Amino acid sequence: MDRTDAKANGSSDQGFQTLDHHAQVCQIAVATESPQSNRIFGARHAPLRQWNRLTVTSTAPRIAINQLADGQTVAQAFRVADKQIRVNRQGGKYLFLRLADRTGKIVGMMWNVDERVADSFDRADYIHTEGRTQVHNGALQVIVTQLERMDPSEVDPADFEQFDAEQSQRLMARLTEQLGSIEDPQLSRLAQCYLNDGDLMNQLASAAAAVVHHHAFPGGLLRHTVDLMELADFVGKRYESIDRDLLLLGAFLHDLGKMHELSSDGELSYTDRGQMVGHIVIGIQMLGDKIQQIDTPETPFPVDLRYQLEHLIVSHHGEFEYGSPRLPSTMEAVALHHIDNLDAKISSFASVIEQDVSADPHWTNYNPSIGRKLWKK
Known part of the structure; x- marks a missing residue:
């Protein structure tokens, strides 16, 4: 264990947090709810009126987390490594996620979230996630617009097994x-x-x-x-x-x-x-x-x-x-x-x-958790 780990206990997301004022930006999606299960799958619609089940139609091959790039549209399965409902300084709620596959983890953010969204899935569940990647503070993250809990039978375990x-x-x-x-x-x-x-x-x-x-x-x-x-x-x-x-x-x-x-x-x-x-x-x-x-x-x-x-x-x-x-x-x-x-x-x-996504062939983006850029060779 290094000194960074000794300071961290559990859910630290040092270097990956999105500043609260960014949560004022509303990434509104059509919110959806299954009429059979009352599960919520999207960000809160303003005003909240009617919910329709998210239909997964993408047939594109899944992109591993370590292959994602800035500005990329995402519509695929992830495993939920962590989820937290957070409150910004204006009192608005947003969902912080750590999304995982066999190649690593990436932060996911869903703005203006209804608590029922977070209640519709748990840590270690698989979720179909739609959104777009962006770089913040030198790290790639996914701005999530819609999500839906998936049955484990709907995913390929080989995409998520990290144990060698x-x-x-x-x-x-x-x-x-x-x-x-x-x-x-x-x-x-x-x-x-x-x-x-x-x-x-x-x-x-x-x-x-x-x-x-x-x-x-x-x-x-x-x-x-x-x-x-x-x-x-x-x-x-x-x-x-x-x-x-x-x-x-x-x-x-x-x-x-x-x-x-x-x-x-x-x-x-x-x-x-x-x-x-x-x-x-x-x-x-x-x-x-x-x-x-x-x-x-x-x-x-x-x-x-x-x-x-x-x-x-x-x-x-x-x-x-x-x-x-x-x-x-x-x-x-x-x-x-x-x-x-x-x-x-x-x-x-x-x-x-x-995990760096910088276009510079020699230097990483500035990483706030270590206070520097790193030479990539």
Whole structure:
């Protein structure tokens, strides 16, 4: 987790919000309602009088989110990653959406919305969306004029499945290899205790590392963990003052609590436990459970090693203001914080470049969330 994530908890849309005064612009569409189901599918008509069901007639092939361009007409299915009814400074309501497919997410905005529109669908539902793309604050978004909830049977699951099973298998094999390379006998048997937990490892294979920002996709936590272990292996071998085995196991442990902090059931979101406790505390609890399983009178687990592992987990955010209960105070903790931040930042910045819609072949649009443009090569 990087510093940006440490500040964000759940529904942050930093860098993507449309300013409230823009909501004064009325994108009015013919509002529609199914007389059979009373579901609302369009923006509020002024005045609200009669509703007719939206008829989906488009036969054009679906355009992936990462292929959308500025000024493009949209009439296709998306999955709802988030929805919020917001109020502008004039008291008008508008609908903020995060629309998703297998290639990424895009913000959708529907102005002057009737609350029944939002009530007609839920997060993780599929909706047929009509509107037009535009760039705001350097990011592409969809101005939605009409929408309708879809039955899952109406969409192709392959358009929305983000989990890469083959990549997950490769990463899990590499993670197992790295943990198997730990030579310290005490740390090795603790690592093996985690590997022997089939339920935990299966959950790790498909868990996300974040709701937004870096590695925010199913399997993202495993990718982040393995990348961090590769960096830990290099740093631990490069610097004699660092215990390579301790740093490597710390890289494996540091974000495991996210498996219980985040839910990937439908769309990524925070669990109740995640909101109330957070992944750092959860990770400490998970570590305690595993140590208890191997700590016997015949083979006690060293208390000093336990404290050092706990310190790696609680200090990996690096600063109090970013959620660390303690500042890094061991060489391994200092190293873990910096390689964690490095991996998260590179992932986040790469996403900015991949999702950029600037016509400039060399520079992205200015991105307010990072306060700069990025060179695209």
